[in-house]
Amino acid sequence: MALFVNLVITAAIVATAGWQIVKVLRKSKQGKCAACDYKCAAKKMMVDAKRRPN
Amino acid sequence: MTTIALFGNPNTGKTTLFNRLTDSYAYMGNWSGVTVEKKVGAIKNSQLAVVDLPGVYSLNPLTKDEAVATNFLLNEPQDIILNVANAAQLKRNLLLSIELLEFGKPTIIALNMIDSLRKLGISYNLDVLRHAFGCNLVATNARGNKGVQDLKQQFLQAEPDLTPNTFKLEYSSAIQTAIKQAVRGLQRNYNLGEQFASWLAIQFMNANKAVITYAKENNLTPLLNQQPYYEAQHFADKIYQARLEFIEATLKEARQQAQNPRITDITAKIDRVVTNPVLGLPIFAGIFFLMFKLTFDWVGTPLSNILDQFISGPLSSSANQLLTTLGALPFLHSLIVDGIIAGVGGVLVFMPQIFMLFACISILEDSGYMARAALVMDKLMSLVGLNGKAFIPLIIGFGCNVPGIMAARTIEQPKERLITTLISPYMSCSARLPIYSLFVAAFFSKHQAAIVLSLYFLGIAVALVLAKIYQSVFHSEETSVFMIELPEYHMPQANIILQGTWDKGKGFIHKAGTVIFGGTVMIWLLSYLGPSGVATNVGQSFSALIGRSLLPLFHPIGITSWEAISAILTGVLAKEVVGSTLMVLYHTAGRSMLVAALAHLFTPLSAYAFLVFILLYIPCFATIAIIKAETGTWKWAAYSVVVSLLVAYGLAFFIYQGGLLIGLR
Numbered sequence: 001m002a003l004f005v006n007l008v009i010t011a012a013i014v015a016t017a018g019w020q021i022v023k024v025l026r027k028s029k030q031g032k033c034a035a036c037d038y039k040c041a042a043k044k045m046m047v048d049a050k051r052r053p054n
Numbered sequence: 055m056t057t058i059a060l061f062g063n064p065n066t067g068k069t070t071l072f073n074r075l076t077d078s079y080a081y082m083g084n085w086s087g088v089t090v091e092k093k094v095g096a097i098k099n100s101q102l103a104v105v106d107l108p109g110v111y112s113l114n115p116l117t118k119d120e121a122v123a124t125n126f127l128l129n130e131p132q133d134i135i136l137n138v139a140n141a142a143q144l145k146r147n148l149l150l151s152i153e154l155l156e157f158g159k160p161t162i163i164a165l166n167m168i169d170s171l172r173k174l175g176i177s178y179n180l181d182v183l184r185h186a187f188g189c190n191l192v193a194t195n196a197r198g199n200k201g202v203q204d205l206k207q208q209f210l211q212a213e214p215d216l217t218p219n220t221f222k223l224e225y226s227s228a229i230q231t232a233i234k235q236a237v238r239g240l241q242r243n244y245n246l247g248e249q250f251a252s253w254l255a256i257q258f259m260n261a262n263k264a265v266i267t268y269a270k271e272n273n274l275t276p277l278l279n280q281q282p283y284y285e286a287q288h289f290a291d292k293i294y295q296a297r298l299e300f301i302e303a304t305l306k307e308a309r310q311q312a313q314n315p316r317i318t319d320i321t322a323k324i325d326r327v328v329t330n331p332v333l334g335l336p337i338f339a340g341i342f343f344l345m346f347k348l349t350f351d352w353v354g355t356p357l358s359n360i361l362d363q364f365i366s367g368p369l370s371s372s373a374n375q376l377l378t379t380l381g382a383l384p385f386l387h388s389l390i391v392d393g394i395i396a397g398v399g400g401v402l403v404f405m406p407q408i409f410m411l412f413a414c415i416s417i418l419e420d421s422g423y424m425a426r427a428a429l430v431m432d433k434l435m436s437l438v439g440l441n442g443k444a445f446i447p448l449i450i451g452f453g454c455n456v457p458g459i460m461a462a463r464t465i466e467q468p469k470e471r472l473i474t475t476l477i478s479p480y481m482s483c484s485a486r487l488p489i490y491s492l493f494v495a496a497f498f499s500k501h502q503a504a505i506v507l508s509l510y511f512l513g514i515a516v517a518l519v520l521a522k523i524y525q526s527v528f529h530s531e532e533t534s535v536f537m538i539e540l541p542e543y544h545m546p547q548a549n550i551i552l553q554g555t556w557d558k559g560k561g562f563i564h565k566a567g568t569v570i571f572g573g574t575v576m577i578w579l580l581s582y583l584g585p586s587g588v589a590t591n592v593g594q595s596f597s598a599l600i601g602r603s604l605l606p607l608f609h610p611i612g613i614t615s616w617e618a619i620s621a622i623l624t625g626v627l628a629k630e631v632v633g634s635t636l637m638v639l640y641h642t643a644g645r646s647m648l649v650a651a652l653a654h655l656f657t658p659l660s661a662y663a664f665l666v667f668i669l670l671y672i673p674c675f676a677t678i679a680i681i682k683a684e685t686g687t688w689k690w691a692a693y694s695v696v697v698s699l700l701v702a703y704g705l706a707f708f709i710y711q712g713g714l715l716i717g718l719r
Contacts, residue, residue, distance in 0.1 A: 006383040013389060017575030021627065024569045028675035 057103050057131060058209060061123060061154055062138035063147050064109030065425075065539040067166045069093075071138055071196035072106040075206060102209055105132070111146070113153045114262040116466050124264040127157060134160050134209065141165040141193070142174060148301045149294075151187065155221035156256055158249030161189045162208055168193040168201070170542055182308035186300075188220035197544070218249070225256075225296050229289055232259065232280065239276025259289040321542045325426065329540075334430035341423070342510065345414040346503035349487075350494065354407035355502070358491070358645070361406060365399040366644025385588070389578055392641055397574030400637035401630050402566050403645050404488040409559045411484060415453060416554035420546040424449065425538050432536055438518045439525035441536035444474045448517065451481030452510070453558055455677040458483075459684055473524045475684055476694055477517035479673035480701075482510045484562070485629035489668050492633060496649040497661040505662070509669050516670060516701060565630060573624050573631035577638050580620075592639060611667060611706040612660030622667070628674050659718045663710035670702035 062068045076095030093106040107123045115121035126132070137154050139147035144165070155161055163183075171177065180191050190208060194201035225233070236255035240246045246254070257265040258277045261284075269277045284290075328337050348354065373395055377387050418424050427449060432442030443465055451458025455478055462474040490509060494502040580597040582589060589595040600623070601616025608619055617639040625632040642648040656664065672695050673681070682691040713719075 002381050003383065006386045010386050010389055013394070014575055014579060017572040020568045020572035021576065024572065024627065025675060028679040 055101050055103050056133045057105060058134045058136050059126060059132040060104060060106045060136050060138060061150065062109055062166075063111055063140060063143075063150060063539075065541050066109065066138045066140040066147065067196045068109060068138045069106060071136075071164065071166060071194065071202065071205075072104060074196050074199055074202045076104050097206060097209065100210060104136075110150065112150055113257060113264075114260060115264050121264050124262065128264065128268050132159060134162065136205075136209075137161060137163045138166050139163055141168045141171040141178075142176075144178070144305060145298075145301055148187075148305075149297055152221075152223060152297050152300070153257070155187060155189060155219050156223070157253045158218050160217055161219045161221075162205070163187065163189060163191045164194045164196075164201075164205060165191060166194045166196055169195045169198060177310045178305070178308040179310055180308075183304065186304040186308070188222075197547070223296060223300055226292055228287060229259065229292060229296075232284065232287075232289070236276050236280065240274060243276065244272070244274060256293065259284045260293050261285075261290045321422075321540075324543055325540065328423070328426050329429050331433065334426075335434070338427055338430050339507070339511070341418070343503055343507050345411065345418075346506045346510075348414060349407050349410045350491065350502040350506060354410035355491070355495070357406035357410075358403050362403040362645040365395065365403055366647070369399065370395055370644075385582065388582065389575070393574055393578030393638055394571065396637045396642065397578065397634035398566050398571050400642075400645060400648070401488055401570050401634045402563075404491055404633070405559070405562065407491055408484050408487055408562050409555055411487065412453065412558040413551060413555040416551045416558070417546045419554065420544060420550050422541045422543045425540050428538055429540065434518070435521075438522040440470060440473065440521055442538060443536045444470060444521075447474050447478055448481050448514070451478045451483060453484055454561070455479050455481060455483050455673060456680045459677065459680045462684065469528045472685060472690070473521050473528070475681060476524065476690065476697075477521050479677050479681075479694060479698060480513045480517040480520070480670060482513045482669055483629065484558075485565075485674070486668060488630055488633040490665060492636070492645065492649060492652065493656075493661050493665055495645075496652045497656065497658040505665075509665055512666065512705075513669055516705070520697075520701070562630070565628060569628045570630050570634055573627045574634045574638060577620065577624055577631075577635045581639055592641065597639065610711065611703065612657070612663045612710040613667075614660070615655045618655070618664060622671065625668065626672050626674060628676075629668070632668065657719045659713040660710060663706040663713075666709055667702045667706040670698055670705060672699055672702075 060068050060072055072093065072095060075097055077098055095104050095106070096102065097104060105126070107126055108120060110120045110123045113124045113127070115124050135154050135157065137151050139151060151161075151163055165171075165178075165180075180193065184191050192201055192205045192208060194205060196202060224230070233252055233255045236258070237248060237251040240251035240254065241248060244251075254265060254269070254274070255277060258269055258274075258281075266281075268274075327333060330337075370391060373391055374387075377390060382390070418427075424446075428442040428445045430442075431445040435441050435445055444462070446464065447458045447461040449458075450461045458481060459475050459478045462471050462478065465471040465474055490506050494505050498505045577597060580600075581592050581595045584594045584596055585599070586594070589598075592598060597620045598616055601619040604619050605614070605616055608614075608622075613619060613622075617636060620639060621632045621635040624635045636652075637648055640648055640651045642651055652661070672678075678691045678695060681694050682688050685691070
């Protein structure tokens with residue numbers, strides 16, 4: 001039983017960590033910084049930015 | 055919902071006023087170019103939304119970000135226009151006001167920074183200005199929160215009863231006739247309102263690029279057919295002249311008896327020293343040195359040590375005891391203590407240093423020095439074919455390369471913008487700070503600030519050399535015009551500094567819970583497992599195998615430990631992960647123990663070469679992605695990765711091998 005609980009907790013931590021990396025990579029592809037989940041001007045710039053012709 | 059659009063010249067305090075009106079906090083800086091995209095907020099207990107747009111000198115856009123303001127007028131609904139004007143520079147600011155008033159929407163002009171005007175001993179009769187401009191005017195000092203409540207009241211009163219402004223400037227008869235003809239055609243064939251048609255016609259005659267594009271997209275033939283005539287008649291010059299004459303006459307009439315100025319111009323006195331062609335650069339370097347002294351020697355590191363003692367001491371041992379009591383098996387025990395606490399905690403101990411650095415940057419921004427830094431760097435930047443404008447994205451990159459690259463949008467010439475984007479990742483972002491801190495503590499304890507300063511300046515130097523190369527390769531002939539507002543110096547305000555520091559620094563804490571946590575657990579897994587299952591020691595793990603396979607490649611630059619190579623690889627995820635990887639791989643519970651461990655694996659020379667490599671090598675994923683987003687192609691992102699790797703390796707090789715040759719170790 002103890003082994004099972006230990007395995008479940010370990011798996012949960014590893015899965016969460018893996019998910020965080022996947023999220024960061026996905027956000028990076030959209031041009032977002034991993035740190036930019038807060039309401040800063042940089043985030044606004046990135047979220048709202050539309051490609052405009054040069 | 056009623057929308058208030060906030061327009062104004064750069065650095066008129068628009069963002070401060072926006073924050074005051076909406077009780078929110080948006081990033082503020084006492085220098086131009088801070089608002090690159092529009093920000094939206096709401097006035098509490100009302101149906102009023104406020105949109106803060108990038109600062110513009112006129113509605114005729116010179117740069118990408120300036121086009122945001124004009125396109126907002128053309129394409130998005132707005133009910134009220136709030137024009138924020140710098141009261142001390144009305145002649146120039148009112149040129150934009152006229153363009154906005156001609157748009158015809160209900161408009162309020164906020165004469166902001168009214169305190170600066172009073173200090174100069176000047177005042178204007180607001181009734182004369184109200185009458186001349188046919189709209190309401192409010193005197194405000196957004197920084198001191200004066201006049202903002204009056205302004206709010208104006209909006210709340212205006213909300214149910216929006217009366218368009220009555221402003222109409224009398225241009226010369228030829229222009230008036232041309233406007234009438236164009237308006238008739240636009241109303242008849244395109245069903246446009248008279249006011250909007252008139253505004254479009256004036257802007258078109260004024261050669262507004264965004265409006266010309268709009269006219270072409272909508273095939274507005276009454277304007278397009280007349281374009282050669284408008285140009286031949288020099289309508290754009292005549293419109294400008296008429297506006298200027300009107301402003302000068304109005305200001306002359308409104309200006310009241312001068313009082314005795316309360317201050318002599320302190321700003322000008324300081325500027326004579328800090329923007330001096332000879333002293334400017336040493337002062338800039340000195341300010342950065344002071345910043346690193348505060349970060350590494352005086353404030354940041356002592357606080358960091360306290361945090362380190364707590365994490366490696368009571369926190370680690372309590373977690374150990376708790377896990378033992380709860381019956382955690384060795385692998386879970388190791389994951390939590392050696393992985394998460396050591397790795398994530400090991401990076402979090404650098405929080406005081408990072409916050410200290412951000413506090414210093416916030417002080418520089420709020421005081422008004424940053425605009426001078428760009429001016430001082432203009433001379434140096436012009437040597438490589440760029441100008442001070444390109445330095446603003448670079449200096450933002452000291453915080454994080456991602457917004458730094460985005461700020462390159464303020465550069466109008468595409469080639470200059472591309473060059474600035476490509477050289478931005480060489481700016482030493484704050485994520486590299488924990489690694490610097492570890493290595494300078496281990497190898498350069500007496501010269502920590504000087505070593506870090508040398509890395510920052512090396513980053514700038516590499517960026518400038520590459521810019522020069524790109525400039526000659528791209529054959530960029532056109533150059534951007536560099537204009538920057540030099541705001542008055544302010545005594546930095548505590549609330550703005552605290553808010554600015556928190557706003558910049560909380561991203562670091564957020565990263566600890568996301569990418570650093572993810573990276574740490576993954577590296578723990580790679581160090582716990584090996585080809586034959588659970589590795590009996592870390593030297594037989596996957597991470598050791600990967601690191602060792604690359605050792606011959608890194609040997610010439612002085613890196614002889616596979617742990618450091620594994621850390622370099624994980625650093626691509628986010629640079630902070632380099633530190634947490636070292637913590638996990640060296641099985642150290644605290645920063646001081648890691649510092650001691652590093653001392654056996656590096657020499658001061660190889661440590662410096664390692665730091666140079668970390669400074670310059672592949673940008674993190676987020677930066678690579680933003681280069682792709684801003685250049686519109688993966689080609690430049692891939693190019694940036696390859697070149698940065700080559701530059702980092704080449705320079706680290708040169709430093710290490712050159713150092714050995716001259717007898718350093």
